[in-house]
Amino acid sequence: MKKSTLLHLRIPFSFFLMPMFCFAVSVSQNVNIANTLLAFFALHLFVYPASNGFNSYYDRDEGSIGGLENPPKVEPELLFFSLLFDVIGLIMALFVSLEFALDLLLYGLVSKAYSHSKIRLKKYPVAGLLSVAIFQGGFIFSAVYMAVNEMLTEAFYVDNQAKLAASLSSFLLLASYPMTQVYQHEEDAKRGDLTLSRILGIRGTFIYTAIIFALATAGFAYYFQTYHQFRDMILFQVCLLPVLLFFLYWFRLVFIDEKNANFKNTMRLNMLSSVCLNVFFVILFVLKQMNL
Numbered sequence: 001m002k003k004s005t006l007l008h009l010r011i012p013f014s015f016f017l018m019p020m021f022c023f024a025v026s027v028s029q030n031v032n033i034a035n036t037l038l039a040f041f042a043l044h045l046f047v048y049p050a051s052n053g054f055n056s057y058y059d060r061d062e063g064s065i066g067g068l069e070n071p072p073k074v075e076p077e078l079l080f081f082s083l084l085f086d087v088i089g090l091i092m093a094l095f096v097s098l099e100f101a102l103d104l105l106l107y108g109l110v111s112k113a114y115s116h117s118k119i120r121l122k123k124y125p126v127a128g129l130l131s132v133a134i135f136q137g138g139f140i141f142s143a144v145y146m147a148v149n150e151m152l153t154e155a156f157y158v159d160n161q162a163k164l165a166a167s168l169s170s171f172l173l174l175a176s177y178p179m180t181q182v183y184q185h186e187e188d189a190k191r192g193d194l195t196l197s198r199i200l201g202i203r204g205t206f207i208y209t210a211i212i213f214a215l216a217t218a219g220f221a222y223y224f225q226t227y228h229q230f231r232d233m234i235l236f237q238v239c240l241l242p243v244l245l246f247f248l249y250w251f252r253l254v255f256i257d258e259k260n261a262n263f264k265n266t267m268r269l270n271m272l273s274s275v276c277l278n279v280f281f282v283i284l285f286v287l288k289q290m291n292l
Helices: 002-009 012-028 034-060 077-094 098-115 125-150 160-181 185-190 195-227 230-256 265-289
Strands: none
Touching: 002 034, 002 077, 012 034, 012 125, 012 160, 012 265, 034 077, 034 098, 034 125, 098 125, 098 185, 125 160, 125 195, 160 185, 160 195, 160 265, 185 195, 230 265
């Protein structure tokens, strides 16, 4: 494997997708440790990188992309390795359950439809956003939750708490994903990808995210107060406070000069939100294990 191929797989970028996994585990009632570890490695070391590599292969970006400020030239072997990583991830998923493997297969197919030149959901603002919000959000939450709890689909869909958590996972992605596109308007325009962020404009994307994120936060507050403890609701708000403060600070910079909607600030927001959410879900998991 060439260095450029490894870079385009963007394995460290999986950290930004980890909150959905951590959320599912933190609210699980009967955690199977073996399944949890297998599911984690299958997703974050293989399936997510496979999607990254496939996306890079068809995008051929010349500018910054998620996790790579200066992406190297795409080599032909990238497609092979992205598909190989998918196969390895699916084999690992089979050791969890057939259902989990089928879930990851479906996720992989949708992620390919997002990037592939023949379908390319990415070029449609609503379809592109919904495919990411649903499948990286609620769908992954549901798949992990069922795998970790050794739960069948039928049992999941009569669990109102789990269904609400899955819906909130998608809502969170619905709010945050357009923010990852604010620095890519020029690249997207070259390929004819009409993302929601391009339609809204840079400042409009910030306003959209602020509104949807506020609604998502209210939904999480209701969820934690209804199904957990008032303490958890407060802790959630406290953990996300740094994200809110940075977002407002960045919005002010962008309002003054839209050039501040750049790769570095986008990655800073991604990193901060991922760290804060992961910390919260780890704390929630520990508190639950200690029966506190």
